[in-house]
Amino acid sequence: MGIIAALAKKELKSYFVSPVAYVLITIFLVLSNWLFFNTYFLDQQASMRLFIARMPWIFLFFIPAITMRVWAEEKKLGTIELLMTLPVKDFQAVLGKFIASFIFLFICIALTISVPITVAVTGAPDWGPIIGGYLGVLLMGAAYLALGLFISSVTENQIVAFIISLMCSFFLLIIGENFVLYSIPEFFVPLFEFLGIGSHFESISRGVIDSRDLIYYFSFIFFFLFMNVKSVESRKW
């Protein structure tokens, strides 16, 4: 087994040995299901639009809770010294942890399968937006994860990591929203629109897969993983 896989496996195990993970998953599932179903049967629309649309807001809290301990704990316990003196390259360590957190997120999202099943049973949904929506959710989740992991790597304190990640994610989510775009100088509008996570999410979640959105997400993820590598390397400065 490769080094990245070995590390990812151990990280994933660390998620599941902690009771916090189960609490987190439960809250995530209850919240996402409840917010959806409490209006679903009234609306009588066989669509997951609302479910998908709320994900960025749920992720705002959920993802920083996943990522906050990953590097911060490693620094606090001092285990980072053991990890980084194993024959592992910095980028392998960063990638291993990212992959583990993504698998964790994937599992959580897979557990919401009850929602599309209900929708399919109670109506005849258009599957395009549902599949697109899930894809968008995964991409956006991965982007938040990369950001959260980077922030976790610059502090020893999990709570600080959580709060800063939440604020940064919030900021990146809203800068593409209309109420922000109206209130800034016109010159910045295209930039903010491009940088905002929200605007890219909307088009994907309508089932429209545009290469510009994909490029945005992949560069976002790459950028923060790169920053994460730099931050792990910063002990060498």
Added chain:
Amino acid sequence: MIEVKNLSKRYGITQAVRDVSFEVKRGEVLGFLGPNGAGKTTTMKIITCYIPPTDGTVSVAGFDILENPLDVRKRIGYLPESTPLYTDLMVEEYLYFVAQMRQIPISQRQQRIKKIIETCSLKEVLKKDIGQLSKGFKQRVGLAQAMIHDPDILILDEPTSGLDPNQIIEIRQLIKKLGKEKTIILSTHILPEVSATCDRVIIINEGQLVASGTPSELQEQAAGDTILYSSIKALKKDIESVLPTLDFVKEFRLIDTQDSFLRYKIITQKTESDPGEQLFSAAVKNNWILSEIHKENLSMEDIFLKLTS
């Protein structure tokens, strides 16, 4: 096996290590001795490729730490200071993880893990969370992870700190056993550790190398100096004005007072006549009453104190 040349490390304005050079030969157990803050941990972090030096070079088994860090790391087992471990994993899971990260082939993995469990006597705690282990067991898990890939070199940063006397003896015996096959650098700020386990000692203070040699060589270097313990009944200020005038006296210190006898520790230097004789005649001349003259060779401790204060 390990060559450290003109090593320096600065953290911001703190100069943690200055121009340190030494060598460790294959199969040698080197004691790295120095008070807290001397720069031992920093030097070890550099050798294990955790942080780079500000200046100087280190090569391990012929590989440069900056050019071939992965080759260096593969040959080293490292026990960092205060033994950081993943507290939420079971001992078994953790050893398995390290074995994977060390790329031990699957065919040998089980066997290596079994062997290391035996060497470090970990059998009874395999299924326990590392976080629940006693300090002694944690230390053994730390040693186990350092040795799981059977490295030629072990770097152990204060391996016995925080242990109780029995555990200390156990770990020292383990290190001694390992030292027969492996090259080991072991840091400590405790003296007996060095004479108990090491072939050679280097002493570092405020980032600088102040002495190196076998424990007995160091003792010899300082052997010109003996220590004289003497209890004298007289006025303190009289004694302390006369002592400096005697030519055998290098340093002295009042160490005890009992029934108006003042007990002094006098570090001597080589002179024509015997220090005891000189002290005795000085006492007679000044009407002091002597109740003790006791000579001793410098212990490792005195050498250490002398070099680092």
